[in-house]
Amino acid sequence: MSLLRPGDPGYDDELAGFQTGFAQRPDIVVPAGSAADVAAAVRYAAERGLPVGVQATGHGLPGPAEGGILVTTRRMDRVTVDPEARTARVQAGVRWGQVVAAAEPYGLAPLNGSAPSVGAVSYTLGGGLGILARQFGYAADHVRSLDVVTADGRPRHVTPESDLYWGLLGGGHTLGVVTELEIGLVPVRTLYGGSLAFDGREVGPAAVLRAYEEWTRTVPDGLTSSFAAVPYPAIPGLPSRLRGRYVISVRVAYTGADGDRLVAPLRRIGPVLADSLREMPYAESHTIHSDPDFPHAYYGDSAVLSELDTDRVAGLLARTGPEAAAMCVVQINHLGGALAEPAPNSVPYREGTFLVRLLTTADRERAREILDPAFGLLAPVTLGRALNFALGAGDRGAGLYDAGTRKRLAGLKSQYDPANLFRRNYGVSG
Known part of the structure; x- marks a missing residue:
């Protein structure tokens, strides 16, 4: 060592x-x-x-x-695919782009998120809200086994029969350091996906939001989508189509054959800045969101909602648009479908209907001045926060779990890490 x-x-x-x-x-x-x-x-x-x-x-x-x-763990970057079993073994430093590339030749796909550069293991331990989440559920729901080092320095192989399995999948690194996962893959070679973008100054973010919310009531459980609002600065480094624009977009991922028919109501919302919806190989699915691939500074938080109160969320959008004190990015994920199904892990708030995520490029003090009142607007319909989207701005433990889940995780913490060795991580460590 x-x-x-x-x-x-x-x-x-x-x-x-x-x-x-x-x-x-x-x-x-x-x-x-x-x-x-x-x-x-x-x-x-x-x-x-x-x-x-x-x-x-x-x-x-x-x-x-x-x-x-x-x-x-970045050096621990081995991926091994078993096409017959439809599984992959991924070490702790593996990024999702590696897993997608390894599975693609077999017509298989992992339940990865929107950014290929994100680490597969930490993402999955936090639940894992992926591109096809409403069809297949959380990434954590498809884990076959884990290898973990607990606070006693002991390597353990953990299967669904163990209480550690329940706690690690949803509990993050608070119970140990996971060194490898065996995950299930799904038989997806292509999908219908992309985004529709609107000029927020022409159409208005609240109008797109309300149309989006109404549309989500009509779609099948297998269609996964999100709403985003991004005020781009007027700087030379950005493409001209984005520079200085307030872009409101709806992102879609779907494995069915009638995607064009399902998204038709979205195309009627108003003039479209860009329309990238198409059939694509799963290996191109990262283009649906086109997340930044360069290191940068950000703070953020999230709220799992019992319902999408469009008036309250419109208020949040008004606070975080082009006139905000710092650049803010809002994303609203449609939950439900397979995400609402029970699973033998500690991923909480499965009854949630939407997830609101808010990032800002402000420093921590100014970030709290933006985030606190924005999420305060949503408090009456908020169930809690999402572990993977609590990004350095708030209390490390508050709201991440419902009372029952937190109590059970705390019991596992006292059993497997009584000295709180892993207190630097999110979860029940506080």
Whole structure:
């Protein structure tokens, strides 16, 4: 096991990740190349009472941190596909783009999210709200087994018969460091997907929102979609079609044959800036959202809603549009369908109907000035927050689980990590 300390060559490079808005400054970085390295790092930390954090790609860091040990897993990047069993084994540092590419030759697909650069393991441990989520459910619902190192430094192979299986899938890294997953793949080679974009100054975000909400009541469970509102700055680096525009878009992913018919009402909302809806290979599904692929600074939070109160969400959009104090990105995911079905894991709030996500490029203090009142508008219809979209801005534990799920996770925490070694992560650690 190699160690890096502040001032060592490679220390800063090892900490670099997708999130640049705040720093991780551990006393020791462990660049893990194997499960044995992870186990040695955890034992080292446990013997000295040091907190342990985990970083693969650095997309969903819980916040700035000083001291302790950080295990980086980017070198653990092996993917193995079993086309007969329709499964893949993915190590802790694997990114979703790797899994999509490995499964594609067999006509299979993982239940990945919208960005190919996101780490597959951390995403899945947080639930995993994917491109085809309403058809297939959460990524966590399709995990066959996990390999994990718990706070005693012991590697464990975890299957659905174990209480750890329930807790890890939805609990994130709060119970241990997961070194490998075996996940189920789905037989999807192509899909109908893309986005419709509107000029928010011409059509109005509230008008598109209300039309979108009405449309979601008519679609089959197998169609997954989201609404987004992005005020692009007028800077030279952006394409001319986006520069200075307030873009409102609806994104769609569907494996059925009648996609054009289903989206027809959306095309009647108003003049369209861009229409990328088409049949595409699953390997191109990341183009539906076209998430940024470059590291940058951001803070964000989320709210799982019992219902989409369009008046309240319109108020949020008014606060976060082009006149906001900093650039904000709003995304609203349609839930339900297979996401509402029970599963043997700790992913909460399955009764939710929509998820509101809000990101801002402001610094942390200004971010809270934007996020707090915006989510305050939604409080009467909010069930809780989503672990994967609590991005460094709020309380690490508040609202992430309903009372029953939190109590059961806390019991597992006391059993498997009584010294709270993994307190640097989201979850019941606080």
